[in-house]
Amino acid sequence: MKAVDFTGEAVRLIDQSALPHKEQWIELKTVEGVATAIKEMKVRGAPAIGVAAAYGMVFAQDPEKEADILKSARPTAVDLAHAVDFVLDMLRNGMNVIQAAAQWEKMNEEKCKKVSENGATLIKDGQKILTHCNTGFLAADAYGTALGAIITAHKQGKKIHVYVDETRPRLQGAITSWELLKENVPHHVICDSSAGFLMKKDEIDSVMVGADRIAANGDTANKIGTYSLSVLAKEQWIPFYVLAPLSSFDAGIQNGEHIKVEERDEREVLEINGMRIYPEGAHAKNFAFDITPARNITAFVNENGVFRGIEDVWKNTME
């Protein structure tokens, strides 16, 4: 499954804003059209956004000039800028724009496939895995990271069961459940607040999550709620794995204290699918991410392997 494709004439992507209730594909044939789809979160997840933007460059009359329309669609998504810059570089080197975008897509796919395969080695037959947010093909364009590892293990014939955190406020658990249903992976959705109790009942063998950014010392920024899961897993001696491609490891950031945590619109908490839940006058705090200290992380998984400590991740990149 791919979240983004190129038909030869159009960028074709699954409209994530219609999921999980409707599987609806849209086709875009302009730079502005792709940029708007990114802005409106019809395509979500840094790697998937990157692939969409790379193909968006196909429609540019003046690539150097129009690159910024795409790059500014979601200014904080690092993969977006990397993808567009990669296409520009290849163009300068004389490559065809469609080939350049296809190469970016292929590199991304290979990377995510390896993260998934490496992660799957950590899953044993019969195990129950807890995951948080959405880290599947919808977010990564192909395979995914944590969810990619889970689905890979299932395809390898391991009998597994998945617990899916609903992941308030944006309820990405719904699209994770949608991906698992597509692949026939047995799972239950749970409220975020019941993960701890399931761990205590010996219902969880490991926790697998993705990462938005990993600092030099291993502190990891990821979807709000990840930190709590790491503390609860530690309390119950349950392995806690972070799965992400090397592009999410940022040696330029010393530790978690230097990662700025985005606060988002309180309406994401106060409303659900546009329906107001809280009384008029109520306010909410809405942190999009939290920071999990490196000491709570059992292992990091990237395209190069499984690493039991952040030092080993860095050593490996220097080999």
Add this chain to the structure above:
Amino acid sequence: MKAVDFTGEAVRLIDQSALPHKEQWIELKTVEGVATAIKEMKVRGAPAIGVAAAYGMVFAQDPEKEADILKSARPTAVDLAHAVDFVLDMLRNGMNVIQAAAQWEKMNEEKCKKVSENGATLIKDGQKILTHCNTGFLAADAYGTALGAIITAHKQGKKIHVYVDETRPRLQGAITSWELLKENVPHHVICDSSAGFLMKKDEIDSVMVGADRIAANGDTANKIGTYSLSVLAKEQWIPFYVLAPLSSFDAGIQNGEHIKVEERDEREVLEINGMRIYPEGAHAKNFAFDITPARNITAFVNENGVFRGIEDVWKNTME
């Protein structure tokens, strides 16, 4: 504020199923009417249900016979049976039924007032308190327990700030926010999964929760998510307080392993206010409660005082 009242002719109660959007009172003049309101959760919270049932007895032609209609409305609510049996006892002793119900209401109110006052001694000027679920007057008829302590501290002039867990799946945070708005207590609603991160950021000075049942050894059953909060609070050295009247302390249950945890309809997770959130075919696990081990609880608060260990609670009852 009272959640349940007797007008002289009718049981008058605030319709909790309409909150937090509409403050709507209903009047009931039959045993069956009160029983149905309890069944349909128009009145919620064990003590509030008890008061409603006590007054429901006023309409019985044959109290001994009709008592069961009320008692069976929510078979697991211990206070409900206690309240009805109390009225029956008083009738046998020659008391008027309205007086008997009013006495139950008064006893309940005094008990909750003391729990709230005792709990308020744990809150210092300037502190930020995290609470979970709804433990205010709506649940307790008058004052409340954990939320009662918080509102009492506010009324004593202490400048406090409250963080309110939204408490999925039933989102009781919305009615807690409604109570705090009524009393002008500054607060923010948060997603349950962000409580841990707020603790890590030094934004929480104490956690205050109620209890459904407390075992002889201090293990405490309370709304799902309470156990996780207790682990996170311990990790960050934040005091974790359980507030409940003595009637919730059950010396007949040895420890938490003997408390049966109710699993409720998965639709409470899969739907929000009747709107389906998850794809067709998805299933959910929905535990209503969890068990917090006594070792994670800094102190118990009941109508007799603040107790730093469960042994002191029991010693006090024997004095």
